[in-house]
Amino acid sequence: MNSPVTEVVCWTALAAVSFAYLGYPVLIWTLSRVFGRSPVPPAVSDDDLPTVSLLVAAYNEEVDIEARVLNALSLDYPRGKLEIVIATDGCTDRTNELVRPYTQFGVRLVEFSENAGKASVLNRVVPQLTGEVVVLSDANTHMATDAVRRLAAWFRDPAVGVACGKLVLTDPKTGQNADGLYWKYETFLKKCESRLGALLGANGAIYAVRRSVFPAVRPGTMIDDFVIPLDARRRSGCRLVYDARAAACEETAPTIGAEFGRRARIGAGGFQSIGMLWPLLSPRHGWVALTFLCHKILRWVCPFFMIAALVANLLLVGNPLYAGLLVAQVGFYALAAAGHLLPGGPRWVRYLRLPTMFVTMNAALLVGFFRWLTRPQTGTWRRTDRTAPALAADPSGSLQERPVGSGS
Template identity: 40%
Template sequence: MAELVFWCAAVLLVHTYFFYPLVLFAMDGVAQVAHNLRYMRSGANQRRAQPVGVPPRVSLVVAAYNEASCIQQKLGNSLALNYPAERFEVLIGSDGSSDGTDELVRACTDERVRLSAAPRGGKTSVLNRCIPLAGGDIVVLSDANTMIEPEAIQRLVRHFEDPEVGAVCGQLRLYNPTKAEYEESTYWTYESLIKFYEGKRGAVMGANGGLYAIRRSLFQPLPASTIVDDFVIPLRILEQGYKVVYEPEAVAHEETTEDYDKEFGRRARIAAGNFQSLRMVPRLLSPLAGFPAFAFWSHKLLRWCAPALMALAFLANLFLVNGIFYRFTLMGQVLFYGLALLGKTGALKGSARRVASVAYYFVTMNLAIAVGFWRFLRNSQRAAWDRTARASS
């Protein structure tokens, strides 16, 4: 029994972190070969057709809670985006801000800027209120502390020329003003690569609230208790039979936090929201959903089970120490967790320190998932969010 538990846990962990990306790479390779064969037989032009006609109206919706320190920079960044001014608006949804955010938005004289202010209710209440108010056919969602590159809106919107596309996720690049390299950057690059390949199959497993776009007509009001709106909204669109794609050239930038306790709390909050979302996208749990279900189980559900799988693999390994192979696997696990502990202390130098930091990030990320699951079981995670302090704030 211990051997069965060990191998089940190990295989599932290896699948979610290694085999699943390899499957995506292989599927993309096969699809590319098939595409090339069709092209050689037909001789059709592979160049993307240039868009014709009037570009769609776009509304940039930003949920803001006490963002006085960055809202003016956000407005300046938004109004400088390269999109026809007469087809573009910025809608700031203030969620009971009490620090002067509303007054700063009202002081903006550009008629493309609108403010929708209401008492504190959480980000979900802001989106439920503002998305139906938006004048654009395409709604771009962003955070107040996220700065968008000038061409990003055009690069998101061009995908909606395909009527099967319901949502487009941009690429969020994190930066740390005090560290050239930091723990989250490696994992973030890895996750972005997976999203890129999922996007080629029209099934990106969730967006990042910093930058993504949806067809306004496909938005379904969210339950007031929703915690991870940027995960649920794209998956609900996927459930409706539309594609969710990834546009790596639509780039936005966001600063990471130096407060690791708050960062851990943010991850735990997201984890609680992930477990909560299971009842909001039930059709993606069924194998009948095809590739989206495979991606959902492989990329998300197994990741959320990783803390339990890691614990089971370790405990089962303790009962198998009589075998030479299992002695090595137990030693490997002990060394990995020891490396994570060294990553916390910062005792190592150079490349060893970077490896230890990644191990520490991986372990704390999974600890946050476990904490989030406990909050989900207790129903103790509130939906309203607090802005995360940044190094420059």
């Protein structure tokens, strides 16, 4: 069935997927070199640093919360300028009980009896905070001791509204740096987009927002670390910056199933966020319109392009060219399936698993799309199962020596 329309569909779909993952990085790197510049944090004395509220919203985090509080208390920030707030959302475990003893050391515990979701917690707690800058983090995150200081320094520039730090992923069993090729790839894109002033979202584990531009979070928002920074920019025109020196570490999901579920939730949240942030696609938003379209939206719809390419290729299989292309496509998916059976090991083995990661990630996006389409998004908590905390928790020294290591 050699229909010209089918051929166009086949090649357009393959081109779209190739551009999303290969062409866009080349484009954004080129644009960042020609038109961008590396943001330079201002030199700030202790007296000029802003007051900061470190906010951790938590739900049933008894495994991690005490280590998180101790890590927050160890941060290097001028005395009297750092407020530490743990806001719990209808916890049914010992989270509140474990935090309460630390209130004598200045930690503020805000308890909500009803599990209403993170968006609700942020909307109720942020107006109560005292800091000029709000640093948001997760219960299972461990920050380098100077991370908050580095983020806060950016706010000396009144144009900066959001500062995002670097997240280093560690293996839950060994505690070792598990930054994979994909995470390094995403960090590379963050750096390029930051040079253009077109950073998209933040790492939920470590980012800061000027409280005066902190937007109200819509109920049911699923990927708040993506929506909050971009909504702040949309409303106020503020700059978003990325600082790889402001480091934090977090465990990867301990199982493939847990990681798949996490990615599916992010996928559902991505499709949800388009309805919230679509005005950013206007050309008046400059480079942000380009990065939002190419880095996020195009990436999120890639599963549909992959399906279209395979179906169109099947309809064209009578042509020797398309028969060969079909063999290549089927071989790629077979390799992805085989990758599940490959054990970890040398670097070359991990490279062989790239097709597995790519296909799994897009399958999770597809699942996320149908979740978004068919289920009401309440925004209530969906915890990723984790192991006990790895208290290699003086991240201050080790993280800064590790190679660069997220929304959406």
